[in-house]
Amino acid sequence: MKVLIVEDDPLHRSYLHEAVNAALPECDTVIEAENGTVGEKLARDHKSAHIVMDLQMANRNGIEAARTIWKERPETRILFWSNYSDEAYVRGVSRIVPDGAAYGYVLKSASDERLKLALRSIFIESQCVIDREVRGLQQKSLGQTNGFTDSEYEILVDIALGLTDRAIAKRRGLSLRSVQNRLQQLYDKLDVYQSGGDDHEDGRFNLRARAVTVAFLRKLLNYSALERAEAELQEWLDGK
Amino acid sequence: MKVLIVEDDPLHRSYLHEAVNAALPECDTVIEAENGTVGEKLARDHKSAHIVMDLQMANRNGIEAARTIWKERPETRILFWSNYSDEAYVRGVSRIVPDGAAYGYVLKSASDERLKLALRSIFIESQCVIDREVRGLQQKSLGQTNGFTDSEYEILVDIALGLTDRAIAKRRGLSLRSVQNRLQQLYDKLDVYQSGGDDHEDGRFNLRARAVTVAFLRKLLNYSALERAEAELQEWLDGK
DNA sequence: CGCCGTCTTGCGTAAACCCGCAGCTTGTTG
DNA sequence: CAACAAGCTGCGGGTTTACGCAAGACGGCG
Numbered sequence: 001m002k003v004l005i006v007e008d009d010p011l012h013r014s015y016l017h018e019a020v021n022a023a024l025p026e027c028d029t030v031i032e033a034e035n036g037t038v039g040e041k042l043a044r045d046h047k048s049a050h051i052v053m054d055l056q057m058a059n060r061n062g063i064e065a066a067r068t069i070w071k072e073r074p075e076t077r078i079l080f081w082s083n084y085s086d087e088a089y090v091r092g093v094s095r096i097v098p099d100g101a102a103y104g105y106v107l108k109s110a111s112d113e114r115l116k117l118a119l120r121s122i123f124i125e126s127q128c129v130i131d132r133e134v135r136g137l138q139q140k141s142l143g144q145t146n147g148f149t150d151s152e153y154e155i156l157v158d159i160a161l162g163l164t165d166r167a168i169a170k171r172r173g174l175s176l177r178s179v180q181n182r183l184q185q186l187y188d189k190l191d192v193y194q195s196g197g198d199d200h201e202d203g204r205f206n207l208r209a210r211a212v213t214v215a216f217l218r219k220l221l222n223y224s225a226l227e228r229a230e231a232e233l234q235e236w237l238d239g240k
Numbered sequence: 241m242k243v244l245i246v247e248d249d250p251l252h253r254s255y256l257h258e259a260v261n262a263a264l265p266e267c268d269t270v271i272e273a274e275n276g277t278v279g280e281k282l283a284r285d286h287k288s289a290h291i292v293m294d295l296q297m298a299n300r301n302g303i304e305a306a307r308t309i310w311k312e313r314p315e316t317r318i319l320f321w322s323n324y325s326d327e328a329y330v331r332g333v334s335r336i337v338p339d340g341a342a343y344g345y346v347l348k349s350a351s352d353e354r355l356k357l358a359l360r361s362i363f364i365e366s367q368c369v370i371d372r373e374v375r376g377l378q379q380k381s382l383g384q385t386n387g388f389t390d391s392e393y394e395i396l397v398d399i400a401l402g403l404t405d406r407a408i409a410k411r412r413g414l415s416l417r418s419v420q421n422r423l424q425q426l427y428d429k430l431d432v433y434q435s436g437g438d439d440h441e442d443g444r445f446n447l448r449a450r451a452v453t454v455a456f457l458r459k460l461l462n463y464s465a466l467e468r469a470e471a472e473l474q475e476w477l478d479g480k
Numbered sequence: 481c482g483c484c485g486t487c488t489t490g491c492g493t494a495a496a497c498c499c500g501c502a503g504c505t506t507g508t509t510g
Numbered sequence: 511c512a513a514c515a516a517g518c519t520g521c522g523g524g525t526t527t528a529c530g531c532a533a534g535a536c537g538g539c540g
Contacts, residue, residue, distance in 0.1 A: 217470060
């Protein structure tokens with residue numbers, strides 16, 4: 001059995017290496033990659049390897065890497081090991097996981113024990129292991145209560161990218177008015193009207209910009225999500 | 241001599257601990273804090289301590305902590321040890337460093353040797369040590385070429401927060417038109433008109449929102465900067 | 481089938497935004 | 511002091527947003 005570790009930080013990398021050795025005596029080779037690009041390449045070279053992947057990496061982030069890896073080989077087992085449980089990450093991951101694939105999401109703050117258990121569950125037993133905290137987010141976001149529809153999330157990303165209503169309409173194949181409807185829906189859910197709605201109206205917000213900020217502060221968006229969305233946008237722009 | 245380590249990540253924390261021991265034999269006590277809040281408290285308790293501080297921490301980030309520490313004791317020597325050299329961080333740090341204070345900014349990717357040298361230079365020799373990469377940013381941002389004025393940065397933050405032109409005018413004591421002037425200036429510098437300015441005009445951007453996005457992608461803004469700005473905004477809103 | 485909720489679309493309006501033009505106040509420089 | 515650059519401000523107008531109102535379209539359900 002082979003395990004591929006994809007992780008930015010040398011300290012974390014060697015920690016992972018040890019953890020893998022301790023948790024999986026049946027594993028005979030451990031390979032390391034220090035960014036997403038190298039990770040993809042090594043995954044291609046070692047087709048049987050299971051993967052432990054950091055999400056936040058400078059060169060090419062974990063979600064990107066995982067997507068191309070899964071595209072080539074959907075049955076690959078990947079354990080995401082991340083510092084954060086931003087909804088943006090969680091959403092990003094669940095968007096790309098293939099049907100029936102075994103994967104995991106464990107926070108770096110988890111104990112050694114938890115990490116080892118997760119390693120064994122996923123790589124040996126093919127079971128999904130999602131950190132409790134992450135799991136909570138996932139359910140809240142999928143359940144309609146307090147969560148965001150895909151269409152709402154989509155339009156959030158679009159205004160975060162800085163598109164006009166018209167451009168969004170064109171991109172998503174909607175009328176102008178429909179786009180604006182979704183925006184209102186979004187504004188409602190993000191509670192953008194806060195602080196100033198009742199008394200004097202002088203401190204009002206620019207709803208569009210405020211929505212993006214609030215989403216950022218709530219970790220619905222983060223840098224990595226923006227980066228991905230921007231790449232998709234450019235692709236679309238080039239494709240006419 | 242005492243050294244206080246303020247760092248989120250247990251692995252990094254113990255690495256730092258060792259590095260301090262190795263670089264500073266004259267140091268007899270090393271104290272550790274796992275977030276900014278605790279760091280502030282321990283800094284108060286151990287007034288003579290030099291500090292090594294991580295910037296990105298979940299609970300209370302390094303810039304906040306450093307600010308209150310320096311407010312109480314401006315001669316404290318602080319070495320910032322960070323994963324990133326986002327302009328937002330660099331700007332945030334240089335905004336709060338007291339006149340004549342000795343401080344340092346070293347990236348986590350630096351070698352052991354570099355870290356040790358920095359520790360000695362700052363804590364023993366009272367010299368400022370700024371990582372080469374960070375230094376580059378600093379100069380570019382202070383020099384007018386390609387850099388952003390304080391007023392431009394200020395208005396960038398304001399629209400990122402989602403304020404209306406009118407609200408910004410009130411907050412900064414300007415006329416509406418002046419605010420809009422600065423905005424145009426900002427749009428120019430951020431090169432927001434890209435892609436579509438020449439040929440067909442269908443893929444246009446909402447300049448205001450686009451500016452924020454571009455700033456994010458260029459790391460002029462990041463989560464921590466937004467968080468701080470939001471706190472200041474709330475303060476201002478409360479103060480009428 | 482008819483009723484109902486959700487989603488889409490068009491029309492219309494008030495507000496906000498982007499920005500060219502031009503007059504003023506400053507600080508700087510020869 | 512004259513000249514000039516840089517920033518602030520008001521005016522005016524074209525465009526984009528935010529959103530109420532109301533008329534279809536579609537799917538589920540009794």
